[in-house]
Amino acid sequence: MKSKSSAPASAHPKSKEKESATERWLSYRPEIRVLDCTIRDGGLMNNHHFEDRVVKAVYDACVAGGIDYMEIGYRASSKNIKVGEFGCWKYCHEEDIRRIVGDNPSNLKLSIMADAERCDYKEDIPKKKDSVVDLIRVACYINQIPVALDMVKDARDKGYETTVNLMAVTTVNDRELNEGLEMLTQSGADAIYVVDSFGALYSEQVQHLVRKYLHYAKAGGMEVGMHAHNNLQLAYANTVEAIILGANYLDATLAGLGRGAGNCPMELLLGFLRNPKYKLQPVLRCVDNVIEPMRKDLQWGFDLPYMLTGLYNQHPRAAIKFKALPEKGDIGGFYDSILAGV
Amino acid sequence: MKSKSSAPASAHPKSKEKESATERWLSYRPEIRVLDCTIRDGGLMNNHHFEDRVVKAVYDACVAGGIDYMEIGYRASSKNIKVGEFGCWKYCHEEDIRRIVGDNPSNLKLSIMADAERCDYKEDIPKKKDSVVDLIRVACYINQIPVALDMVKDARDKGYETTVNLMAVTTVNDRELNEGLEMLTQSGADAIYVVDSFGALYSEQVQHLVRKYLHYAKAGGMEVGMHAHNNLQLAYANTVEAIILGANYLDATLAGLGRGAGNCPMELLLGFLRNPKYKLQPVLRCVDNVIEPMRKDLQWGFDLPYMLTGLYNQHPRAAIKFKALPEKGDIGGFYDSILAGV
Numbered sequence: 110m111k112s113k114s115s116a117p118a119s120a121h122p123k124s125k126e127k128e129s130a131t132e133r134w135l136s137y138r139p140e141i142r143v144l145d146c147t148i149r150d151g152g153l154m155n156n157h158h159f160e161d162r163v164v165k166a167v168y169d170a171c172v173a174g175g176i177d178y179m180e181i182g183y184r185a186s187s188k189n190i191k192v193g194e195f196g197c198w199k200y201c202h203e204e205d206i207r208r209i210v211g212d213n214p215s216n217l218k219l220s221i222m223a224d225a226e227r228c229d230y231k232e233d234i235p236k237k238k239d240s241v242v243d244l245i246r247v248a249c250y251i252n253q254i255p256v257a258l259d260m261v262k263d264a265r266d267k268g269y270e271t272t273v274n275l276m277a278v279t280t281v282n283d284r285e286l287n288e289g290l291e292m293l294t295q296s297g298a299d300a301i302y303v304v305d306s307f308g309a310l311y312s313e314q315v316q317h318l319v320r321k322y323l324h325y326a327k328a329g330g331m332e333v334g335m336h337a338h339n340n341l342q343l344a345y346a347n348t349v350e351a352i353i354l355g356a357n358y359l360d361a362t363l364a365g366l367g368r369g370a371g372n373c374p375m376e377l378l379l380g381f382l383r384n385p386k387y388k389l390q391p392v393l394r395c396v397d398n399v400i401e402p403m404r405k406d407l408q409w410g411f412d413l414p415y416m417l418t419g420l421y422n423q424h425p426r427a428a429i430k431f432k433a434l435p436e437k438g439d440i441g442g443f444y445d446s447i448l449a450g451v
Numbered sequence: 452m453k454s455k456s457s458a459p460a461s462a463h464p465k466s467k468e469k470e471s472a473t474e475r476w477l478s479y480r481p482e483i484r485v486l487d488c489t490i491r492d493g494g495l496m497n498n499h500h501f502e503d504r505v506v507k508a509v510y511d512a513c514v515a516g517g518i519d520y521m522e523i524g525y526r527a528s529s530k531n532i533k534v535g536e537f538g539c540w541k542y543c544h545e546e547d548i549r550r551i552v553g554d555n556p557s558n559l560k561l562s563i564m565a566d567a568e569r570c571d572y573k574e575d576i577p578k579k580k581d582s583v584v585d586l587i588r589v590a591c592y593i594n595q596i597p598v599a600l601d602m603v604k605d606a607r608d609k610g611y612e613t614t615v616n617l618m619a620v621t622t623v624n625d626r627e628l629n630e631g632l633e634m635l636t637q638s639g640a641d642a643i644y645v646v647d648s649f650g651a652l653y654s655e656q657v658q659h660l661v662r663k664y665l666h667y668a669k670a671g672g673m674e675v676g677m678h679a680h681n682n683l684q685l686a687y688a689n690t691v692e693a694i695i696l697g698a699n700y701l702d703a704t705l706a707g708l709g710r711g712a713g714n715c716p717m718e719l720l721l722g723f724l725r726n727p728k729y730k731l732q733p734v735l736r737c738v739d740n741v742i743e744p745m746r747k748d749l750q751w752g753f754d755l756p757y758m759l760t761g762l763y764n765q766h767p768r769a770a771i772k773f774k775a776l777p778e779k780g781d782i783g784g785f786y787d788s789i790l791a792g793v
Contacts, residue, residue: 311723312654312691339684341719346688349654376755377683380762381653390783393755397782413718413735420722440739441732 137383140332140357144178145171145375147400148198149222150360150367152182154407158196163399164209167363170395172215174379175386178244180220181206186229206241218243222274223264225249225256230263237268244270247298251281251289261296272334272358274302278318279309279422290322294329300358301331303351308340308370308419315347319354334358337373339365339411340419344373349381363392364400366407369425370415408432413440417447479725482674482699486520487513487717489742490540491564492702492709494524496749500538505741506551509705512737514557516721517728520586522562523548528571548583560585564616565606567591567598572605579610586612589640593623593631603638614676614700616644620660621651621764632664636671642700643673645693650682650712650761657689661696676700679715681707681753682761686715691723705734706742708749711767712757750774755782759789 147167148159164181171179182198197205201221213219219242223230234245245264249257254275261271273293278286293301303318310318315335322333335351335358337344348359361378365371376396379387404410414428427450431443489509490501506523513521524540539547543563555561561584565572576587587606591599596617603613615635620628635643645660652660657677664675677693677700679686690701703720707713718738721729746752756770769792773785 312688313695341722342681342684342687342716345684346654353655374684376758380683380758390786393759393782393786397755413739416718416722417735440735444732444735 138352138357139384141352141382141384142177142332142358143375143378143382143387144180144220144334144358144360145176145362146180146220146222146336146360146372147362147366147375149180149182149220150362150372151407151409152196152198153368154366154409156195157182157199159198161209163403164198166395166399168209168217170363170391170399172217173391174375174388175384176217176375178218178220180222180244180246181209182221183228184221184223184230184233184245185227186233188229201242203235203240210241213241218270220244220246222246222248223260225253225260228260230260234264234267234269242269244272244299246272246274246302248274248276248304250276251285254289254292258292258296261298265297271296271298272300272302273298274304274334274336276304277306277424278304279307279314286321287325290325294325294331296329296331298329298331300334301326301329302334302336302358302360303356304336305338305344305347307422307424308338308344308415309422310337310347311341311343312347312350315350316354319351319356323355332357334360335373336360338367338370338419339372340370340415340425342411344371345377345381348373348378352381364396364404366400366403366409369409369428370411370419371409414443417444421447421451423447423450480694480699481726483694483724483726484519484674484700485717485720485724485729486522486562486676486700486702487518487704488522488562488564488678488702488714489704489708489717491522491524491562492704492714493749493751494538494540495710496708496751498537499524499541501540503551505745506540508737508741510551510559512705512733512741514559515733516717516730517726518559518717518721520560520562522564522586522588523551524563525570526563526565526572526575526587527569528575530571543584545577545582552583555583560612562586562588564588564590565602567595567602570602572602576606576609576611584611586614586641588614588616588644590616590618590646592618593627596631596634600634600638603640607639613638613640614642614644615640616646616676616678618646619648619766620646621649621656628663629667632667636667636673638671638673640671640673642676643668643671644676644678644700644702645698646678647680647686647689649764649766650680650686650757651764652679652689653683653685654689654692657692658696661693661698665697674699676702677715678702680709680712680761681714682712682757682767684753686713687719690715690720694723706738706746708742708745708751711751711770712753712761713751756785759786763789763793765789765792 182201184201247257247260264271326333333356335348335356337347361375362372363375365374379389414431418425418428524543526543589599589602606613668675675698677698679689703717704714705717707716721731756773760767760770
């Protein structure tokens, strides 16, 4: 039945440009790994206060959907944090994860994200044999790469898979990026991610970055990942672009739930991928019955304020502030303020 | 200020692949024409019953935004139609248009759409000198091209600009499309449009089609246009793709208002284009103050049912029916029904 979907010829090339037409139409890339980060990125919209039934529903949908990884939250330092300020998915204590997944008797691997300089990783990350987590994703800004390298080493030594998610790449100049990626080739991480934190990338820039990352990744025996935001309604388009170029780690979230304008919607991504292990049905039901009902409260997704911060390559915080005004603000005035800040 | 926008290097090439980097960054294509079809395509969501204040607000935003054309509705036969079933923007009588625009003392040109076999064009379209309309857009399916050719001839003879909008192109096989486009090269129309009625195109297919259309268009001295729908959140991405390849007639609507999942959002398109004559500010305000408040009633825009009809290259009617059920239906069952129909 899938054969009549309108998916295009070269959606699933094997990272090469010249495979045969038959191969392009009928094959898929087994190297592709889909990572659901609904609870992790979505947690930025509710201070990580998801009910257990929501986390369990996402877990169940990921297992049934044949998704490769589920990122269940952050592991963050709890020093100097007021008790109750954040929900448990900011810390992902082992007992909280196991309350949802037990010993995770499934093919779904579990991931947590650790921000450079916000995680006491040496103490707070146990050895893999004592954890239900499979993958540690280290998030860092360009200047934090030395810290990230130590975090990757620590996690690898403890037995985990690892990735490095280099945030806000649209703010980094090309020369510094080359130097940063050069350092990461020695990290031993399984993948390095193009992270469009501000949702500011157009397709041509995705091409430039993914090709660059692939160049360095190959030197380090790593894969390349894509993490997109939807400020310009391009999160899915840019993820498809990255797939075509050869990115194999793909982030998406149910209904696009994530910070600000949100992420690449998982339902679109699974509709595009050809590997029969992925099942759309359970994802559709979870989106419709569990995730969408939270939209009114959490208010993620494309809108004009987030569009404007994306268009001008800015952090969404100005948009978040504008949207939280007690009375509806003037979008024209907000546009002026964004322009003034450029 | 615009210079710090994150718009990419080759967003505005002059339909060539090898212009210099400076030219790519600083220039724009003066041949590009932006056409707003908010009231025309949006009219498919409310049987063309827009209040005058809404039509006037869109007109004012188009004028202030420097938009090239505004399509104000259809011109359709009113034979055998129950009075009151449709609003006046299904017919666009001259006096209705003039009630909004007067003699249109602006640089904005006005357009109406005439569907092949649904318009008594010989009688219902007056000579251009007696009309405030500038452009007649003839919409047809592939089998209606002979009728469309006669409609274009009629409109040209009366003094109008013309385009042919060949609908539902994703359902036409390549050989028939070539023959149809060959016929259109003789039409004398100003442009022929790639129309993704079902919102089913991916970027690679856009590339294939726009290149094909350009081949035939050049032979006929015509331009190529792009009209996208947002079922897969690709309306804007596909429009950008078409621009890069050389399409110069671009359809968009305020807030994407249009049938089903809607169209390419005008606010995104203007944010991307470099020509200083386009102004984003008045468009943002109209979207925020006039268009978005109608969303709750008109219910256009991306959602799961429209995603599924787009994914399987189907008319949105099944999704419209599913969304109109008296009680919320099961999206999983709807997915099964779409698959069964493929």
